[in-house]
Amino acid sequence: MIRILIADDQALLRAGFRALLNAEPDMEVVGESGTGRETVRLAGSLHPDVILMDIRMPDGDGLDAARQILRDPALAGTHIIILTTFELDEYIVQAVRVGAAGFLVKDTEPEELLRAVRVVTEGDALLSPSVARRLMTAMAAIAPRPARGPELAAITGREREVLALVGEGLNNAEIAQRLFITPLTAKTHVSRIMTKLAARDRAQLVVMAYESGLVQPGTNN
Template sequence: MSVRVVLVDDQPLVRAGVAALLEGAPGVEIVGEAADGRAGLSIVRQVVPDVVLMDLRMPVLDGLEATRGIVADPALASVEVVVLTTFDGDEEVLEAIRAGASGYLLKDFQPHELRTAIATVAAGGSLLAPDVARRLLRRLADEPVPRPRDPRIESLTGREREVLRHVGLGETNEEIARSLHLSPATARTYVSRLLARLDARDRSRLVILAYEHGIVRVGEGGG
């Protein structure tokens, strides 16, 4: 079964280039295109794709607001967003993650990176690599933002907080299992439970939550 993709970018050449890359990829089907965020949101609501490739800076409605619109719509709960952009600043990455994007890919990507990105998020994964996560933690440490008390965080058990800390350090489920002497299946269960309890769409949001609530502190993990 093919992964259904919508392209949203205000540059026709970019859309044509991405489409050309994906047309020859097995298991990928382009089901819509749009030149701005508002039109993109409309198409996504019509066709309900598996993945949206979203530019950030566009006229009418930018990619961040369009992503927020997708995430806020219960009818689009199965749709994952990958941001495609020329901007790699920490603020852009952080805002895209907070808006609900499951991935962040620069437009100088290699063809195989794009195909891997689509397959990863379609399978429920995240494209926030550990080194990017550590960079964002440093950014947040430099400009800490006070967070109100979150009863969901406070209600976590000691073991759940430990698992969240290791997710925040960028560890895979297998690494978490080794660190906490759990079976891989148990580690996966804990991560899935955290995603549900903290209303997080993917591990990227868990990383941010872990830092913002002091469960992970800058400098941990040797990064």
Template structure:
């Protein structure tokens, strides 16, 4: 049998941590190996427990989730850790910064438990998790902070079709939705996404979204 995905839960609210832990531990393919209430502890525990995924809150004492994510993504641990940010949209205006810091995706705290489990499994495989609706609202809301000052798109090393796919990724569309929009096969879209990430030197779809907004490719 495949070893279960090892999860570290980091949230300063006891009830939230307990709820996440109960949901995750009920799954045969997932295992909570530790809990903590601040970002500094998440980095310390990650070095000691070597989790596959950290479920991370943003607003916490001692060290916030953004800086903790930056360290967990490769600066402060002996090995990179996947981070899934789980936050309250109306309160946490810094989630965009967490994505830039290296988070593999984010969900809302009031999302169904099935979405949390799917998110953990998704980022554990090395893929990125971007809830389309949340992406459109959140990234769109704060994109002005990272767009070029004059609003002029910069030249990027992509073919026209690749650029089109990148813009759809930035709009929060899944591969299936992109395929339907451009009348392409799912495999063709996957090839385009892989090519885009390689050409731009990006890790995953999250970084692709950040890149698109930073370079003024979407409005």
């Protein structure tokens, strides 16, 4: 059972998400919050698998709440999906840096929301190629590429190839197809890269791929 916490200051939106998620046999909404502070408190007591987090909330916004939650070792198994109007601004970039697993627009299709919850729970990719490109473009506009990106000496040449494709937003099956390997092998590569680079999830790998120069804003698939 995937345990979900909904954090949004719009009660009507929370009610809609709750009805949709609770109708699934493998999902359960265990809590709701309308403020950042309450979200942090509930996350600490409920230990949800997934938090649907509005990035702008009163009494401590979603970004601050995400930062507090994701730096808590007791919540290492909690994944955060940012709910946004899809304005990729500095707050969205910071959300990825602190460890948010990905993004959903608030008017997303129901099946896409359900898929996203299952995807992040499994540790797979949530960022689509278009989202990854927009994220990198936003990062480039907000802050130039660091003079020195993340140290990649720990990963192999093949792992660099895989990291670049993760940076483009490809999932394991798409990486496997591109590199002529099995999806299981692709998943293994991604897991090893995350371990070696101390990345929490694939969203952080996208940032690392950009900062290391493996991918550029505007990269095409």
